[in-house]
Amino acid sequence: MDEMLNAYPPLEVGDTVQGEVLTIEDNQAIVGITGSGLEGVIPYNELSAKPFDDINEVMNVGDHIELVVIKQIKDKENGSYLLSKRRVDAKKVWKEIQEKSEKGEYIEAPVKDVVKGGLVVDVGVRGFVPASMVEDHFVEDFSGYKGKIMKFKIIELEPSENRLILSHKAVVEKEKEAMSEERMDALHEGDVVEGTIARLTNFGAFVDLGGVDGLVHISQIAHEHVNNPGDVLTINDKVNVKILSVDKERGRVSLSIKETLPGPWESIEEKAPIDSVLTGTVKRLTSFGAFVEVFPGVEGLVHISQISHQHIATPQEVLEEGQEIEVKVLDVRPEDHRLSLSVKALQEQKNQAPQASSRREQQNYQSQEDDSDSSFTFGDVLGDKLSGFKVENEGEDNE
Known part of the structure; x- marks a missing residue:
């Protein structure tokens, strides 16, 4: 045996060797180390860098595999060594990850565990996703992520320290950005x-x-x-x-x-026909009258001359903003978005003949047809104040 051992150079910890799987038993593999006449053992936790349920998923008897020497088992008569396939796989994984990182490619892997501060990901080596890099929004409970296969961007890697930091948030943001650009174009x-x-x-x-x-x-x-x-x-x-x-x-x-949405003035002639009585809210008071909202988005003008049978100097003498009142529709002009309304027409007329009242309402109605401010005229502003006014010295002007 000593002669056989001396015939081959000694194996050192960290050496990479080739071996043939001789047998698989007790959740470990016995390997013949090529060119040495020696045997080695691969324990269960050193069989593969990737997760597996059955040993035959990662190796079978007769397979020729690359291994790394962990240490010598000195109490074995044949000078066996403890070997690892996992560490060889890990080196290849780190190399692949490095290449993907340089190319800006993502990696896809399952979440192995949820720990304080983030997620542990199995990509053949241990990867860590900080809580702030899991999603682009706040997540209170990460328990549902365990076992989930996700896509990650490589943020940081240092093989010598087994350090791999990943981000799913960066993937989500990038996908949303691409989707946003595509959607914006549409x-x-x-x-x-x-x-x-x-x-x-x-x-x-x-x-x-x-x-x-x-x-x-x-x-x-x-x-x-x-x-x-x-x-x-x-x-x-x-x-x-x-x-x-x-x-x-x-x-x-x-x-x-x-x-x-349908415009508030749509079908207004059906909703507010002439002579109909509506309930509205006083929205604005001006020197020449009150604007009353009778439907959402529809305001009509109650000219100052249509507020009361009694003479008033300003609408504020009778009305206030926010007050709910009943009004009668005098005129409807859908194309101009205008309603002429009256409070006075619903009040009892004292000491005034109905016929005279009717003539006065008709005069007021006609005077409102040509108003502006929101298309209201000078006549709207002055109302009945012009009635009875006479121009003096008319004869002199005509001479």
Whole structure:
């Protein structure tokens, strides 16, 4: 035996050798070390760098494999050595990982365990994913990730220290960026598309259009005034939106829900026919009258001459903003988005003949037809103040 041992150079820890699998038993493999006449043992935990359920998945009797010497088992008569295939595999894995990192490629591997601070990943060597690099959003419980196969970007590697830091978040962000660019190319001004309410703010709502978030400004949510987007919208609601503009360079999309809805003045002649009585809210008071909202987004003018049978100097003498009142419809002009309304027509007339009242209402109605401010005229502003006014010295002007 001594002569046989002296015939071959001694094996040192760390040497790489070739061997043939002679037998597999007791969860370990007995290997004949090529060119030495010696045998070695590969213990179970040194059989492979990759996970396996059965030894025959990684080696079989008769296989010729590359091994690394861990140490000599001195109490064995034939001078056996403790060998490792796992460490040879690990060197190859590190080399592959290095190449993928240089090329900017991702690696795919299962999550082996969930530990404090992140995930342990098995890529043939141990990889670690810090909690902040798992997703692009906060995750409270990582237990559901164990056993999950995921794609990772290589952030840091140092084979000599067995250090491999990975990120799934970087993969998600990159995929979203690519999806966003592709989706942005498919969005065009004027299109009406479906989206999902993703976030609500005090100035509007962000809508997910399938990889791209667009903003619906609070003024574009509804035809009527909206104080808080949360009053009319809910996260995860499906909504139709019209694309107002697409800024690819800045990655911004402006949207409108309002423009997909029927206009508040649509069918107004049916909703507010002449002589009908409506309940509305005083929205604004001006020197020449009151604007009353009778439907969401629909305001009509009650001229100062139509507020009371009694003479008033300003609408504030009788009305106040926010007050709910009943009004009668005197005139409807859908094309101009205008309603002429009257409070006086619903009040009892004291000391005034109905016929005279009717003539006065007709005069007021005619004077309102040519107004502007929101298309209201000088006549609207002065109302009945011009009645009875005479121009002096008319004869002198005519001479």
